[in-house]
Amino acid sequence: MIKSIVSVAFATALMGSVAFAQTHTSSTKVATQPNGMTETTTTTTTESFGTVTEFTPGDSLTLKTEASEPMHYKFGKTVEFVNAHGKVIEASKIRKDSKVHVHYVRHGDDMVVDKVTLTPDRH
Numbered sequence: 001m002i003k004s005i006v007s008v009a010f011a012t013a014l015m016g017s018v019a020f021a022q023t024h025t026s027s028t029k030v031a032t033q034p035n036g037m038t039e040t041t042t043t044t045t046t047e048s049f050g051t052v053t054e055f056t057p058g059d060s061l062t063l064k065t066e067a068s069e070p071m072h073y074k075f076g077k078t079v080e081f082v083n084a085h086g087k088v089i090e091a092s093k094i095r096k097d098s099k100v101h102v103h104y105v106r107h108g109d110d111m112v113v114d115k116v117t118l119t120p121d122r123h
Helices: 002-019
Strands: 023-032 038-056 060-064 071-082 099-107 110-118
Touching: 060 099, 071 099
Parallel strands: 071 110
Antiparallel strands: 023 038, 038 060, 038 099, 060 071, 099 110
């Protein structure tokens, strides 16, 4: 009985992580400071897919994803907007109900976007 409960819980967690359609890439940088101490910095970038529910050019984007709550992303200093073929487009092409992929880096509690890819309505 306990094995069944654990199996169902594990399968549910696995399905939840796949449903968000996120991919993660991590890189670690080790630097030696002038005082001889080493500093390790790990950066994790993530890509997510969803439908735009709110968009404020130069500021933020909110997506409806498979998560129960909409996901809010802030824009970094430079954000590249491209179409599905990788061609650079104007930010004004992003509208409410657009389907997009966002590439972002987590900084504390913030998800900071550096690239938005406008995708066809069919995903």
